[in-house]
Amino acid sequence: MTSSSDRSAKAPGADLIARFAAIVGADNAITDAAEQAPFLREWRDLYVGRTPLILKPATTQEVSRILALANAEGVGVVAQGGNTGLVGGQIPSESGAEIVLSLTRLKQIRGLGADGGSLTVEAGVTLAEAQAAARSAGRLFPLSLASEGSATIGGCLATNAGGVAVLSYGTARALVSGLEVVLADGSVWDGLGALKKDNTGYDLRDLFVGSEGTLGIITAATLRLYPEPVERATAFAALPGLDALLPLFQLAEAQAGASLTAFEFMSGELLGFVTRHIPGTQRPLAGEAPWYVLLEISGAAEGRATGLLEALLAHAATAGLVSDAAVAGSLTQAAALWRLRESASEAQKGEGGSIKHDVSVPVGRVPELLSKAADVVARISPGARPVPFGHFGDGNVHYNISQPPGMAREAFLAQWDEVARAVHDVVTSLGGSISAEHGIGRLKREELVRVKSAVEIDLMRRIKTALDPNGILNPGKVLSR
Numbered sequence: 040m041t042s043s044s045d046r047s048a049k050a051p052g053a054d055l056i057a058r059f060a061a062i063v064g065a066d067n068a069i070t071d072a073a074e075q076a077p078f079l080r081e082w083r084d085l086y087v088g089r090t091p092l093i094l095k096p097a098t099t100q101e102v103s104r105i106l107a108l109a110n111a112e113g114v115g116v117v118a119q120g121g122n123t124g125l126v127g128g129q130i131p132s133e134s135g136a137e138i139v140l141s142l143t144r145l146k147q148i149r150g151l152g153a154d155g156g157s158l159t160v161e162a163g164v165t166l167a168e169a170q171a172a173a174r175s176a177g178r179l180f181p182l183s184l185a186s187e188g189s190a191t192i193g194g195c196l197a198t199n200a201g202g203v204a205v206l207s208y209g210t211a212r213a214l215v216s217g218l219e220v221v222l223a224d225g226s227v228w229d230g231l232g233a234l235k236k237d238n239t240g241y242d243l244r245d246l247f248v249g250s251e252g253t254l255g256i257i258t259a260a261t262l263r264l265y266p267e268p269v270e271r272a273t274a275f276a277a278l279p280g281l282d283a284l285l286p287l288f289q290l291a292e293a294q295a296g297a298s299l300t301a302f303e304f305m306s307g308e309l310l311g312f313v314t315r316h317i318p319g320t321q322r323p324l325a326g327e328a329p330w331y332v333l334l335e336i337s338g339a340a341e342g343r344a345t346g347l348l349e350a351l352l353a354h355a356a357t358a359g360l361v362s363d364a365a366v367a368g369s370l371t372q373a374a375a376l377w378r379l380r381e382s383a384s385e386a387q388k389g390e391g392g393s394i395k396h397d398v399s400v401p402v403g404r405v406p407e408l409l410s411k412a413a414d415v416v417a418r419i420s421p422g423a424r425p426v427p428f429g430h431f432g433d434g435n436v437h438y439n440i441s442q443p444p445g446m447a448r449e450a451f452l453a454q455w456d457e458v459a460r461a462v463h464d465v466v467t468s469l470g471g472s473i474s475a476e477h478g479i480g481r482l483k484r485e486e487l488v489r490v491k492s493a494v495e496i497d498l499m500r501r502i503k504t505a506l507d508p509n510g511i512l513n514p515g516k517v518l519s520r
């Protein structure tokens with residue numbers, strides 16, 4: 040997963056390293072290989088980078104001084120938050136020429152908006168900390184990911200993260216009203232603020248959301264907060280077959296409307312992986328089904344969500360869409376059901392190598408995607424085990440494939456590009472996207488060029504050149520150099 044373009048740049052010398060280190064102080068400039076190691080390896084072990092220096096600034100001003108120096112000297116800068124990204128965007132190349140900018144010390148909660156509708160936090164605040172700050176003010180910050188204990192607000196915005204609450208609240212993009220960004224030359228754009236409406240020219244904020252550290256460094260954000268639901272009702276339902284997925288979703292939408300806050304699905308085989316490899320988990324239902332769905336309905340009044348959920352499940356059972364279901368009777372039981380779903384990625388590690396896709400299609404075409412992708416996988420890699428799961432209500436499928444039992448992990452992973460191209464071809468034929476929520480990073484930059492039009496790629500390159508003329512920001516990510 041290395042291309043020759045990742046090896047081209049020249050590493051900064053000792054003098055320049057000392058000038059960078061002086062900006063943050065020696066304690067926050069990491070050159071020791073053992074201390075650097077956790078920053079240079081990503082969660083799936085797909086990429087291991089090299090760097091002469093990791094800098095941990097604590098303020099926007101320090102970030103600004105670092106970028107001004109990097110821009111003047113032509114040094115590549117790779118932003119990193121919680122290092123939970125799944126496309127390699129936060130890992131420097133193997134060249135050893137780029138420095139890493141870890142934003143995790145930008146930790147201030149700058150404040151709650153006067154009307155309780157917004158919260159301004161710095162980029163290194165974790166998603167879980169931002170949620171807790173909202174909760175302590177009696178409000179909800181709805182963005183929710185399995186990685187939220189480590190993923191930072193800066194990383195979530197830089198990747199336009201999705202997660203399990205997109206169905207009712209939208210992706211990270213919909214949950215931010217303002218940004219503070221340090222530009223490639225070190226200048227600071229203060230675009231913080233809680234306006235709902237602002238049509239003063241081009242939308243600069245949306246340019247940086249999802250730009251994966253290639254257009255600017257996000258140092259703070261104003262987040263949109265919502266009322267906390269009074270009640271959440273959660274169920275884990277077994278489905279008799281693939282044909283039941285879409286009608287069950289449509290029924291849930293029709294009966295619960297905007298109160299349907301999650302509709303997550305996973306294959307039966309994947310649930311088996313979870314209960315086999317994740318300590319403390321167990322099957323919530325007797326027997327085995329080919330597909331499972333986790334449903335959540337939220338309500339503004341006590342008892343309403345539970346009533347809606349029970350009526351929906353009764354209706355679905357009568358219609359033959361659900362063969363069995365467990366409704367959580369307590370918060371602990373609801374957490375146990377969510378854990379099954381949220382452990383889906385982790386559980387695959389216990390089954391050897393995985394080839395992973397994060398794709399989306401129009402919701403109505405998800406079943407077609409699942410069956411067509413299974414066909415192409417069986418053709419290219421006989422015996423491989425597709426274990427899809429994801430955010431059905433967003434049309435977002437993590438089309439993951441575990442290696443055939445007994446096959447060498449490396450031999451299976453060597454098929455990654457061929458399998459990915461074939462799965463992506465199915466996705467594009469269904470009008471879908473090859474990256475629903477994880478971004479492009481390094482993993483998909485060649486595929487990006489294959490699926491986007493020349494006009495789109497040219498526009499992206501022109502935006503990149505306008506904002507980062509010296510190409511110092513996350514070189515070789517999203518777009519190749």
Ligand SMILES: Cc1cc2nc3c(=O)[nH]c(=O)nc-3n(C[C@H](O)[C@H](O)[C@H](O)COP(=O)(O)OP(=O)(O)OC[C@H]3O[C@@H](n4cnc5c(N)ncnc54)[C@H](O)[C@@H]3O)c2cc1C
Binds near residue numbers: 117
């Ligand atoms: C178990 C698990 C579950 C996950 N579930 C989901 C999910 O449901 N939905 C989803 O969307 N993602 C999911 N992810 C992916 C990941 O958590 C998200 O992409 C998250 O937003 C990354 O945040 P981070 O702080 O870890 O960023 P990093 O991994 O550190 O960085 C990600 C990218 O953002 C850039 N970046 C980081 N901080 C900044 C900054 N301050 N300014 C500019 N650029 C920056 C980096 O250069 C890199 O390109 C999951 C990951 C794991 C490990």
